[in-house]
Amino acid sequence: MLDNGIREHRRIATHAVQVRALRRVRGTVLLLIVVLLAGVAVQILNSGDLLPT
């Protein structure tokens, strides 16, 4: 009975650790998206498509 309770708590703790890890990875991917967006914007600007000639 007690063992089951401990096992359940460990299982939930594992999910909680995954929640924190996923949050960190999502933050990194979001940063990457921002950098890539900036890169794409610079490319578009350099190509002259958006600038008046």
Place this chain on the structure above:
Amino acid sequence: MMLAMLLIAAILVYALLTGLSRRERAKVGLTNEVLEYTDDSTEPAPTLRSDRYGLVGRPDQLAHVGTALVPVEQKPRARRLQQSHILQVAAQCLLVQEVYGVRPPYGVVVLAGGSRRQIDFSPQLERRLLDTMSRMRAMLGADKPPEPVWMRDAGKCRPCGFRETCWGQRPAD
């Protein structure tokens, strides 16, 4: 072109991670809270102490809601919310307030199957907690044990093997 493709791939990965994260958060019983600590063997949650109230406790998880920290208590074998769960979370809210200096607006109890119950940490609940603590201390300090209390609502006394010890040959009903 290469950058645009990378950007699309990154957005897809982000969407996938968001879905995974939502699923994992639901298993822990979180909605809009940001997990701060979790009580596992590798990275234990801090033990909260208050000398003023004579309380010590460690919530299963601590989560951020704005500037406040909210205690989360896991009860994976409980099908319904008990008064003891409410008072336990209230005690943890009081400890969080004492240790971190910000009053938690609520605490969370997660029951079997990930069913989440939000307990508002109201001034009434705080008074009830302090009253219960002082009654417990009075009982512990008394010379004789307290009289038995018939637990009709919780259905605990009727099937209990010690029923006759507490209530004699003609048990209360």
